[in-house]
Amino acid sequence: MDTILTTTFIVSLLAAGIRLAAPILVAALGEIFAERGGLMNIGIEGMMIIGALFAVFGSDLFQNAWMGVLSAILVGAIMGLIFAFTTVTLCCNQVVIGMAINIFALGITSYLFRLAYGLDGQTHSVPGFETLSITHLSDIPIIGPIVFQQTSLIYVSYLLVPIMAFILNKTMWGLALRANGDHPRAVDTMGINVIRNRYAAIIIGGAFAGLGGSILSLSHMNVFVDNITAGRGYIALAAVIFGQWSPVGALIASLLFGIADALQLRLQQISTVIPYQIISTLPYVLTVLALIGFVKKASPPKSLGVPYQRDGDGH
Amino acid sequence: MTSQNEKIPQKENNRNSVSFDKKKLFTVLSPILSFLLALIVGAIPIILYHVNPILAYKELIIGAFGSSFGFSETIIKAIPLVLSGLGYAFAARSGLFNIGCEGQIYIGALGATLVGLYLGDLPPIVGIPLCIFASAIFGGIWAGIPGFLKARLGVSEVITTIMFNYIGINVISYMVRGPLVEPPGYFPETPKINESFWYVNLFGSRIHSGIFIALLLLIVVYFILWHTPFGFRIRAVGLSQDASEYIGIRVRWNLALAMAISGALAGIAGANEVLGIQHRLIEAFSPGYGYDAIAVSLLGQNHPLGIVFSSILFSGLRAGAGAMQRAVGIPDAIIKTIQGLVLIFVVAGSMLPKYLERRQKKIQDS
Numbered sequence: 001m002d003t004i005l006t007t008t009f010i011v012s013l014l015a016a017g018i019r020l021a022a023p024i025l026v027a028a029l030g031e032i033f034a035e036r037g038g039l040m041n042i043g044i045e046g047m048m049i050i051g052a053l054f055a056v057f058g059s060d061l062f063q064n065a066w067m068g069v070l071s072a073i074l075v076g077a078i079m080g081l082i083f084a085f086t087t088v089t090l091c092c093n094q095v096v097i098g099m100a101i102n103i104f105a106l107g108i109t110s111y112l113f114r115l116a117y118g119l120d121g122q123t124h125s126v127p128g129f130e131t132l133s134i135t136h137l138s139d140i141p142i143i144g145p146i147v148f149q150q151t152s153l154i155y156v157s158y159l160l161v162p163i164m165a166f167i168l169n170k171t172m173w174g175l176a177l178r179a180n181g182d183h184p185r186a187v188d189t190m191g192i193n194v195i196r197n198r199y200a201a202i203i204i205g206g207a208f209a210g211l212g213g214s215i216l217s218l219s220h221m222n223v224f225v226d227n228i229t230a231g232r233g234y235i236a237l238a239a240v241i242f243g244q245w246s247p248v249g250a251l252i253a254s255l256l257f258g259i260a261d262a263l264q265l266r267l268q269q270i271s272t273v274i275p276y277q278i279i280s281t282l283p284y285v286l287t288v289l290a291l292i293g294f295v296k297k298a299s300p301p302k303s304l305g306v307p308y309q310r311d312g313d314g315h
Numbered sequence: 316m317t318s319q320n321e322k323i324p325q326k327e328n329n330r331n332s333v334s335f336d337k338k339k340l341f342t343v344l345s346p347i348l349s350f351l352l353a354l355i356v357g358a359i360p361i362i363l364y365h366v367n368p369i370l371a372y373k374e375l376i377i378g379a380f381g382s383s384f385g386f387s388e389t390i391i392k393a394i395p396l397v398l399s400g401l402g403y404a405f406a407a408r409s410g411l412f413n414i415g416c417e418g419q420i421y422i423g424a425l426g427a428t429l430v431g432l433y434l435g436d437l438p439p440i441v442g443i444p445l446c447i448f449a450s451a452i453f454g455g456i457w458a459g460i461p462g463f464l465k466a467r468l469g470v471s472e473v474i475t476t477i478m479f480n481y482i483g484i485n486v487i488s489y490m491v492r493g494p495l496v497e498p499p500g501y502f503p504e505t506p507k508i509n510e511s512f513w514y515v516n517l518f519g520s521r522i523h524s525g526i527f528i529a530l531l532l533l534i535v536v537y538f539i540l541w542h543t544p545f546g547f548r549i550r551a552v553g554l555s556q557d558a559s560e561y562i563g564i565r566v567r568w569n570l571a572l573a574m575a576i577s578g579a580l581a582g583i584a585g586a587n588e589v590l591g592i593q594h595r596l597i598e599a600f601s602p603g604y605g606y607d608a609i610a611v612s613l614l615g616q617n618h619p620l621g622i623v624f625s626s627i628l629f630s631g632l633r634a635g636a637g638a639m640q641r642a643v644g645i646p647d648a649i650i651k652t653i654q655g656l657v658l659i660f661v662v663a664g665s666m667l668p669k670y671l672e673r674r675q676k677k678i679q680d681s
Binding site for chain 1: 360363364412414464468470471473474475477478479481482485486488489492493606609610613646648649650651652653654655656658659662663665666667669670
């Protein structure tokens with residue numbers, strides 16, 4: 001118990017929390033766009049894992065970590081396009097398509113990974129992201145090591161929060177998107193292209209999911225392993241609901257989950273009284289509690305999950 | 316004159332039966348075509364590996380059905396798919412997405428193991444049904460909680476069941492390494508359950524009497540859903556909650572119940588693995604049966620008959636994948652890829668006719 005309450009432990013815990021929260025945050029930001037547009041993308045998990053793999057490929061191919069990030073974003077956007085076509089144009093059920101993408105992604109990443117690096121699945125190391133301490137700021141006691149000693153990719157991820165909040169709340173496009181998620185028919189009568197808006201929303205969602213995946217493989221670990229995401233995509237979904245479909249809310253939710261994740265990792269080393277598996281369930285239990293506690297107050301986009309058809313009864 | 320009058324009703328009858336058959340034909344054709352399309356698209360990664368896809372698929376089929384060993388493996392792996400597929404289908408028929416079959420399989424297996432370990436002195440005629448019953452209760456509760464949350468609070472069962480998967484797997488991990496571990500504790504598994512409870516092996520192979528349970532439940536589920544008032548209510552809720560509410564069906568109660576039954580079926584799949592294959596509870600014993608069950612059920616149009624065929628298909632893919640990997644060197648992850656593709660094509664394919672209709676209409680209107 002003494003080890004837990006020291007400053008060193010807490011500082012290291014919070015720093016790790018910020019680091020671990022980043023992929024969830026990025027994926028959640030993208031999903032906010034998708035869900036505000038009316039689309040529930042269960043396939044985030046799959047898009048993240050594909051992003052993680054192609055981040056490694058891109059980084060290896062161009063010997064540049066940022067190219068890896070770009071590859072991940074592109075691939076995520078393509079997956080988003082596939083999702084958009086099947087759910088917006090063909091009006092397939094979004095949950096089923098999402099699950100299908102997840103299954104497909106698990107298979108194709110495992111396969112391509114072995115195709116590229118051999119059947120035993122060992123990568124040689126690819127260019128990744130190093131910790132970038134921001135001069136002077138990282139010397140501030142306590143706050144410094146926590147906030148200002150992350151990798152550059154993570155700094156970028158957190159910068160996305162105010163950017164996305166601005167786009168969503170202060171631009172015409174953001175307004176059209178939000179209206180789309182609530183009353184696509186009203187938006188349609190105004191002459192705004194509902195279909196194109198929804199496509200854009202989910203392609204952004206996919207791109208962000210890919211970005212989130214790249215954080216996992218290039219910033220956290222520098223390798224790709226099977227199932228590198230381990231359910232983080234689903235937690236991102238919960239973060240969106242927890243955060244009431246707002247970027248700042250998603251930030252708070254992701255940090256909460258990130259810190260919980262960091263805590264359970266550390267407690268595995270320290271505590272033998274509480275079994276580590278029970279602690280491992282912490283993020284998942286938190287998610288369920290969050291959904292229970294927040295679902296009553298939550299106001300999801302009214303048209304979430306309903307395909308829009310001009311002459312149908314999609315409302 | 317009379318003959319003319321007699322002719323007209325017949326003509327109408329004919330027309331109705333033709334369009335009805337067309338729909339049914341499509342329901343059967345669409346999964347088959349989707350599967351073939353998935354195989355064709357799946358051939359692309361295989362070609363990337365410098366392997367002839369036809370050769371790869373041939374090895375796959377031989378591995379799955381070509382030998383008595385392969386064939387028995389296919390059947391063995393199909394049984395848990397049938398059971399958990401039935402589970403997913405039952406919830407799906409009520410309109411719910413039970414993504415939590417995997418966790419329910421594990422928790423159900425835990426139930427069966429507990430009975431097998433601590434009530435092993437009972438005569439098998441009592442003990443085995445008790446194991447199955449325990450697995451159904453455990454699995455039913457594990458799904459029932461998300462079901463209750465959905466029915467009472469409107470919480471998305473998609474996310475809660477996924478979370479319960481991870482929680483369930485962790486609980487099992489704790490159990491088999493902690494309280495239930497077989498001394499001296501080198502392996503994450505329990506001791507073997509009482510041998511008298513084991514499913515009997517048939518035909519001198521690994522196929523076990525669990526196959527009868529699966530067949531029985533196929534018939535039972537079919538009967539319940541399509542030939543009882545309860546099943547009617549479940550399906551009605553799945554088709555339209557508003558309409559069901561209007562005719563007096565207690566929608567929320569039926570939703571929760573459907574989820575519980577769904578979990579019970581998946582739990583029995585867990586019991587199947589414990590009683591028939593491993594004879595103990597092992598950490599991570601399921602190679603993703605619960606997730607495959609989703610694809611199996613969707614491909615089988617959430618219907619017991621379809622589930623049988625798609626289970627054999629998917630288990631054949633699994634059973635043959637190992638042989639294929641040994642023969643031509645393709646990583647068996649290609650199977651998951653194809654499964655995902657099958658799912659996408661089945662769903663997209665089923666929506667394709669309506670999409671084409673809409674485009675036709677659009678062209679006609681303009």
